[in-house]
Amino acid sequence: MRSHDDVVIEMLREDPTMAVDYLRTAFDELDEEGGETAFLIALRHVVESQGGMAAVAEKAKVSRESLYRALSPKGNPTLRTMTAVIKATGIHFHDLTTPRQSA
Numbered sequence: 222m223r224s225h226d227d228v229v230i231e232m233l234r235e236d237p238t239m240a241v242d243y244l245r246t247a248f249d250e251l252d253e254e255g256g257e258t259a260f261l262i263a264l265r266h267v268v269e270s271q272g273g274m275a276a277v278a279e280k281a282k283v284s285r286e287s288l289y290r291a292l293s294p295k296g297n298p299t300l301r302t303m304t305a306v307i308k309a310t311g312i313h314f315h316d317l318t319t320p321r322q323s324a
Contacts, residue, residue, distance in 0.1 A: 226262075226266065226269075229243075229266045230266050230269045230270045231270075233266060233267060233269075233270035233271075234270045237270070237271075237311075240267045240270065240271075240310065240311075240312060241312055241316050241317075243263055243266070243267065244260075244263055244264060244267060244307070244312060244316075244317055245316070245317050246263075247259055247260040247262075247263035247264070248260060248317040248318070258294050258295075261291075261292050261293070261294065261296050261298075262292075262294065264292055264303075264306065264307070265292040267310050267312070268288070268292065268306065268310060271309075271310045271311070274288050274289055274292075277306060277309045277310060278309075280309035281302070281305040281306045281308070281309035282305060283302055283305060283306070287302070288302075288306065291303075291306070292306075
């Protein structure tokens, strides 16, 4: 049986365009209880789907160890780290804050 994390990562790999909506939803829920942890987990899923921690850490110019620590459930990344990691996944921070467009 596969874990929930593995299934989400696979879905994000199969449809990379889903990453923006996935992170935007987690971003929208930051103020809810557990929202910060949920956002870090969602960002970790996106990172894993985009080549893994080592590849994204290199693009973001942070150490792999720092990235693991920052995206752990108890992580406390700086805004600079968050912005660099999001950008390294090909997403712009403003993509998470702009309203969704109706289809």
